[in-house]
Amino acid sequence: MRDTVTDLAAFLRVAREGSFTKAAAQLGVSQPALSRTIRKLEARLGVQLLTRSTRSVAPTEAGVRLMDTIGPHFDGIEAGLGELSELSGKPAGTLRITSLEHASPWALAPAVSELISAYPDITVEISDSYALVDIVAERFDAGVRMGEQLAKDMISLRIGPQFRMALVGAPAYLGRRPTPLTPQDLTEHACIDLRLPTSGGLWSWPFSKDGRHIKVRGDGRLVCSSLALMLDFARAGSGLVYVPEHVVAQDLAHGRLVKVMDDWCRTPLGYHLYYPGRRQHKPAFRLLLDVLRRQAHAGTVAPQ
Numbered sequence: 001m002r003d004t005v006t007d008l009a010a011f012l013r014v015a016r017e018g019s020f021t022k023a024a025a026q027l028g029v030s031q032p033a034l035s036r037t038i039r040k041l042e043a044r045l046g047v048q049l050l051t052r053s054t055r056s057v058a059p060t061e062a063g064v065r066l067m068d069t070i071g072p073h074f075d076g077i078e079a080g081l082g083e084l085s086e087l088s089g090k091p092a093g094t095l096r097i098t099s100l101e102h103a104s105p106w107a108l109a110p111a112v113s114e115l116i117s118a119y120p121d122i123t124v125e126i127s128d129s130y131a132l133v134d135i136v137a138e139r140f141d142a143g144v145r146m147g148e149q150l151a152k153d154m155i156s157l158r159i160g161p162q163f164r165m166a167l168v169g170a171p172a173y174l175g176r177r178p179t180p181l182t183p184q185d186l187t188e189h190a191c192i193d194l195r196l197p198t199s200g201g202l203w204s205w206p207f208s209k210d211g212r213h214i215k216v217r218g219d220g221r222l223v224c225s226s227l228a229l230m231l232d233f234a235r236a237g238s239g240l241v242y243v244p245e246h247v248v249a250q251d252l253a254h255g256r257l258v259k260v261m262d263d264w265c266r267t268p269l270g271y272h273l274y275y276p277g278r279r280q281h282k283p284a285f286r287l288l289l290d291v292l293r294r295q296a297h298a299g300t301v302a303p304q
Contacts, residue, residue, distance in 0.1 A: 007041040008070055010034060011049055015059045015067055016139050038210045076280070092121035093284045098133045099126055099144035100271075101227045102247045107160025107271040108144055111291040115284075122284045130225070131197040135275070141285050142275035153277050159292050160271040166245040167205075167265055168257040172237035180240075180260055183207050183216045190239030191218025205242040207264040218242075244269070 014023040014034065017278065024031040059067055097297050099108055104126055112124050127140075135143045144159065167180075173190075180186055183205075194203040204215040220239050226231045227243060230255035234241040237254050245265075251257040252267075259265075273292065275281070 004041075004044070007037055007044075008066075009074060010037050011041055011063075012067060012071060013072055014057060015040060015063055018057050020057060038272040070153045078282075079141060089219065090282045091119050091287055093282050094123040094125060095142075095282070095284050095288060096125045096127065096140045097142050097144065097273075098135060098138070098140045099128055100130065100146070101128045102244050103144045103146070103160070103271045104128055106163075106244075106246055108147065108273075108284050111159070111288060111295060113290050115288050119284070119287065122287070124288075129197065130194065130203075141282065142273050144271055144273055146269050152203065154274045155277045156272045156274050157292060158270050162268040162270045164245045164268060165206075165242060165265045166244050166248055166252075166259050167240060167261050168234060168248050168252070168259055169240040170235055170237040170256065171258055173234075173239060174258060174260065182261070183214050183264060185261075186216050186240070189220075190222070191216075192218055192233050192239045193218045193223045194221050194227070194230065194243045195225050197225070202227060206267075207261070208267045209264045 010023070010027060013027060014020055017023045017026070019030050019035055020038075024034040027034065029037075038050060047062045048060050049062055049066060051058050097108065102211055108126065112126070116122055116124060133140065133143060135141070178185070179191060180189055187203075191205075195201075202217055204217045206213065206215050208214070218240075222230075222233055222238060224233070227247065230241045231243070231248070231251075233239065235251065240260070245252075248257050252259065273289075275285075
């Protein structure tokens, strides 16, 4: 029975990660050993639980049914152990948060730094992605996004001060082109675009002025998947980028980049942490929420 429980935990980890390699690293075993464990479990149960290819691993119909049955029980065990760690005075465990590249250092890192400094047995994993991640299905504890659009049964907490977007370019680039004054003028400019991994399309730049709202999809020769690379191109004079203003604060202060169309970029935005309202949260996650709320009361988070 003990071996079966251990094997089921291994199966659950592989199925959730979609990878023997990732699951083996998390479990502290070799990938071949983990593969043998799953094959023995399948032989013992008399049913195939996983489909394997050279690139991915996915649960079969039987595997999905088994995940749905045993998953909540293993999650409950993990939560129960977390509760005991809280009672012992040494909260422990791992928090997984999906965030935006430009949100993590600005809105999330101060709270996380305070948390791991106060509780050395807590580990935090931050995964930066522009994909629309299903935090429940992907086993994240929470996500960070701009705005307050939430899926069903999600709770939102503002975690950073309000900010504005900024349309910026290098002086060398702007010296070669007429300064854009309206969104329509951007058709004559090289716009450095961001590819969205979920839809595969390009991010449309939202502008607003005097109650008028418009979205512009840039028409440039550069498309990137990371903000850091977009900014490198912008500083080199390759075109315009549309980013949160705090991301380019130092570039603006030192004249490496210059704002344009500022009157179209004044809508206040904010970062929000969103998380499932019905999930039994880990003690470590509740501590993180406490830190975030305390920072809000201290004035580091804009009122909601």
